[in-house]
Amino acid sequence: MFIQKLKSGKVAFIHRTLWPQIIAVGRAREPWQMKDLSAATRKLLAAVDKAPVEPSREKAAAARELDARMLVFSTQFHSVSGAHVRRIESWDHWSNRTHSSPDSTTPASARKALEERIANLNREFAGRGWLP
Numbered sequence: 001m002f003i004q005k006l007k008s009g010k011v012a013f014i015h016r017t018l019w020p021q022i023i024a025v026g027r028a029r030e031p032w033q034m035k036d037l038s039a040a041t042r043k044l045l046a047a048v049d050k051a052p053v054e055p056s057r058e059k060a061a062a063a064r065e066l067d068a069r070m071l072v073f074s075t076q077f078h079s080v081s082g083a084h085v086r087r088i089e090s091w092d093h094w095s096n097r098t099h100s101s102p103d104s105t106t107p108a109s110a111r112k113a114l115e116e117r118i119a120n121l122n123r124e125f126a127g128r129g130w131l132p
Contacts, residue, residue, distance in 0.1 A: 018117065019095075020103040021110035025131075026070045026091040028107035032132075033069040041065045044088075048072055052089035063088055070132055 014022055037045070041062040047053050048066070055063040063086055067074040073094040079085045095101060105113070111131065118129045 016100075018114065019100045020105055021113050022070075023091050023095050023100065024103075024105045024107050024110035025114065026073070028110075029071070030107060033071055037065065037069075038062065045071060048088050049090050049092075052087055052093060054085055054087050060086070068132055 040059065044053065044055065044059055044062040045066055053059075053063075063072075063074070066072045066088060072088040073091060074086060074088045076084060076086050089097075115131055118131060121127055122129055
């Protein structure tokens with residue numbers, strides 16, 4: 001499992017069986033993900049495509065936007081000094097690091113599968129979750 005801000009923008013644990021769908025959607029760079037990204041956010045995305053980044057406070061808003069649009073894998077931790085740090089990395093980097101290969105799922109079918117899973121959870125638990 002890993003944690004992703006996915007359902008309704010809330011942190012969620014993602015079971016390994018859904019990782020290929022998450023990777024497919026995250027890597028797709030579909031219009032809903034890319035439309036109206038600021039220049040600073042696009043610049044940060046280009047940097048993340050090359051290597052993981054621990055964005056400064058000045059880049060925090062851009063990092064949050066990339067995370068919200070599922071364009072990056074994001075994790076937060078406490079540094080040695082105790083400061084709260086966010087690290088973002090491309091889905092390609094994350095999948096290589098975790099040995100999680102995307103299958104042949106298309107972004108559209110992956111999104112549909114995730115939406116169906118969330119709809120099932122909503123019915124089962126009277127929830128109101130949604131994908132970004």
